[in-house]
Amino acid sequence: MVLRPLIGSNTRFCLVRVLKDGVAFDPALTKILGDMDPWLLPLKPPEDHDCHRKIVNDSYYKDAVEYMRLTMQSPRYVSLAALHPLVQLLLIGGLVDEAMKVVEEMCNKVHDIKPFRIKAAMMEKFHHHNDLLAKCYEDILKIDPSCVTTLKKLIVIRESLIEMIALHVEASFPEPIIWKEFAEILILFFENADEDRMSVCLDGSGEEGSQQTYSVRYNSTPRMFTETSSWTLRAKWWLNRHFSPEILEAEMRNGTGYLEMMRLMSYKAACACRIYGPEFSYVTKVYGSRLVKYSNSLELFNFLQRHRHNWNRIYNLE
Known part of the structure; x- marks a missing residue:
């Protein structure tokens, strides 16, 4: 028996029974594998270490792993077909790192949805706090933009990222690059959020002989901005902290450099388009008085213009 880190934790440890050939029986890993999506791992690994030992030490299992490893050196169409069964064999044997490495190599080799789906499913279980998980979802959507399930998972991550940036905005006066990323993440969130924001209402008394009519209402604001009072x-609060006339005047007098000042105001105005609408005073003053006036700010002008043309006013507070 040896002491090893528990899967998915940096601080907790558990007792792991080491079998022959260095393969470890980890109860925590067995539980994680048992909870994986059936399409990826339909067989639930045995919870008994003796049964697990018989499987991984069986000659048929060893031969299968060896031959599947060799198959990965075959042409792409052959290795792609062998990827899924090899990953299943490696996971059952507790070889998670090797399974992830094989999948990563296949993702770099082919432009196919299968390895990216396998990678995402594994990262959800073993690296679910990893920043690369969002990138993995994006890679899937680039290949299959119609995948609703993946899009919903990405939206959940986006919501968390928006909240973290908002906390930073509350605690500091962010640099221009932070405001830019905030604006971009907001526009992506609004464009891709596929929440059911449409409701159908029945009008009329419902009495016999009366004609019933229906009205459809669509709420363009995602629920995260309306379900609680925090936003x-x-x-x-941000009206006074970041977007007041006094703040704008101070930014215009800022001596950190003309271009840096223009970036700060334009990126903040892009965020304000999303939160308060394109007619918000901070937005109109930056867009009309500063960006249009100076031709060498064309890139910033186009950036803000894109957000003004694709605006979503969450709050009407002016």
Whole structure:
């Protein structure tokens, strides 16, 4: 028996029974594998270490792993077909790192949805706090833009990222690059959020002989901004902290450099388009008085213009 880190934790440890050939029986890993999506791993690994030892030490299992490893050196169409069964064999044997490495190599080799789906499913279980998980979802959507399930998972991550940036905005006066990323993440979130924001209401008394009519209402604001009061309070506070006339005047007098000042104001105005709408005073003053006036700010002008043309006013607070 040896002491090893518990899967998915940097601080907790568990007792692991080491079998022959260095293969470890880890109860925590067995539980994680048992909870994996059936399409990826339909067989639930045995929870008994003796049964697990018989499987991984069986000559048929060893031969299968060896031959599948060799198959990965075959042409792409052959190695792609062998990827899934090899990953299953490696996971059952507790060889998670090797399984992930094989999948990564296949993702770099082919432009096919299968290895990216396998990679995402594994990262959800073993590296679910990894920043690369969002990138993995994006890679899937680039290959298959119609995948609703992956899009929903990406939206959940985006919501968390928006909240973290908002906390930073509350605690500091962010640099221009932070405001830019905030604006971009907001526009992506609004464009890709596929929440069911449409409701159908039945009008009329419902009495016999009366004609019933239906009305359809569509709410363009994602629920995260309306379900709690925290975002409403946040938006009200930011009016004075980041977007007041006094703040704008001070930014225009800022001596950190003309271009840096223009970046700060234009990126903040892009965020304000999303939160308060394109007619918000901070937005109109930056867009009209500064960006249009100076021709060498064309890139910033186009950036803000894109956000003004694709705006979503969350709050009407002016």
